Amino acid sequence: MINLTRDTIDTQQVLESVQDTRAGAVVLFLGTTRSITGDRETGSLDYDCYESMAIRKLEQLEAEARRQWDVVEINIVHRLGHLLPGEASVAIAVSSPHRGTAFECGQWLIDSLKEDIPIWKKENWADGTHQWVHPGMED
Amino acid sequence: MTLRIKLFAVAMQKAGTTDLEVECSLPANVGEIKQLVVDTCPPLSEILPHCRFAVDDEFASDDTVITEQASVAIIPPVSGGAC
Numbered sequence: 001m002i003n004l005t006r007d008t009i010d011t012q013q014v015l016e017s018v019q020d021t022r023a024g025a026v027v028l029f030l031g032t033t034r035s036i037t038g039d040r041e042t043g044s045l046d047y048d049c050y051e052s053m054a055i056r057k058l059e060q061l062e063a064e065a066r067r068q069w070d071v072v073e074i075n076i077v078h079r080l081g082h083l084l085p086g087e088a089s090v091a092i093a094v095s096s097p098h099r100g101t102a103f104e105c106g107q108w109l110i111d112s113l114k115e116d117i118p119i120w121k122k123e124n125w126a127d128g129t130h131q132w133v134h135p136g137m138e139d
Numbered sequence: 140m141t142l143r144i145k146l147f148a149v150a151m152q153k154a155g156t157t158d159l160e161v162e163c164s165l166p167a168n169v170g171e172i173k174q175l176v177v178d179t180c181p182p183l184s185e186i187l188p189h190c191r192f193a194v195d196d197e198f199a200s201d202d203t204v205i206t207e208q209a210s211v212a213i214i215p216p217v218s219g220g221a222c
Contacts, residue, residue, distance in 0.1 A: 048148050050212055053196040114217070118193070120148035121218045132149040133218040137189045 001074070002058040004051060006081040009088045018073035023095035027102040029110055035085035041126040047080045047089065050118040054078070057117050061109060069105040071096045076109065078119060089121075140165060142205070144176065145212035150190065153182040159213075169194065170201035172211070183213075190215050 001017065015028055035042050062074050077091040092109050096102040121133045144159045151157050161175045169192045177184045192199045193212040205211055 048151070050145065050147055050193070050196075050214070052210075053193055053212065053214075056196045116198075116217065118147065118212075118214050118217055120215065122148070132152060132215070134149055134189065134216040135218060136216050137149070137186065 001076075002055055002062065003075070003077045004049060004054060004080055005077060006079070009077050009079055009091045011088065011091060014075055014077055014091045014093045017075045018093040018095040020072045020095055022097065023072040023102075024097050025099035025102045026093065026095045027099070027106045029090075029092045029106050030088045031090040031110065032088050033083050033085050037123070040123075042085050042123055043126040044085070044124045045083045045089070046122040046124065047078075047083065048120045048122070049078070049080050051080075053118050058113070061112055061117070064112075065094075065105050065109055068108070069096065069101050071101060071105050074105070074109070076113070078113075078117075080119070140207065142172065142211060144172075145210075147212070148215050149186055150183060150213045150215050153186060154180050159183075165209075166204050166206050168201060169199050169203045169205065172205060173201070176213070186215065187213070 015026060018026055033045050058076055065074060072095040075093045079089045083089055092106050094102045094106045123131045123133060142161045142163050144161060146154050146157055146159055159180055161179050163175050191214045193214050194203050194205055194209050
């Protein structure tokens with residue numbers, strides 16, 4: 001399942017959403033917002049998203065993961081809008097019959113999510129300047 | 140006709156709008172529309188080489204055909220997640 005939300009990610013709810021008696025393992029990954037990047041301090045972050053495409057691409061990602069691994073349930077939740085340092089911006093929960101599968105699948109999902117899902121992050125630096133983060137593109 | 144192209148993140152910032160309107164005749168392919176985007180909004184020229192286009196919520200190549208009904212967006216390099 002896929003969810004985009006502007007509210008705080010409820011990690012307990014995310015865990016419960018993938019729990020199943022067929023599963024012997026549940027892995028939960030959280031991506032949390034850093035306060036320090038290099039030598040710069042983050043005041044807050046804003047996430048922009050092309051929602052219809054992001055949902056479509058995340059559904060494709062889940063389908064590909066299910067082809068590659070024997071998983072029971074997958075839940076990918078991405079936060080949008082305004083976040084403060086220390087908050088979870090993304091949560092990925094995977095349940096599977098055995099733990100190796102859940103770890104591998106969860107790792108693959110977060111690595112893949114950062115390549116092709118149209119979600120962007122703006123750093124609002126503590127010094128009052130702002131910067132959209134675009135890997136591979138110099139500002 | 141007028142084609143509305145959705146802009147996000149740095150593309151939105153450079154253009155100063157979330158929807159860029161480009162005058163063109165459709166159908167046309169993405170490569171042709173890219174040139175019109177630069178002509179319409181010169182500030183996008185420096186970032187466009189780093190961006191992909193999406194047509195109907197899928198990544199498109201320069202050969203992808205844009206019809207009158209198509210949903211078109213410029214997709215700058217993504218930075219989702221936070222780890």
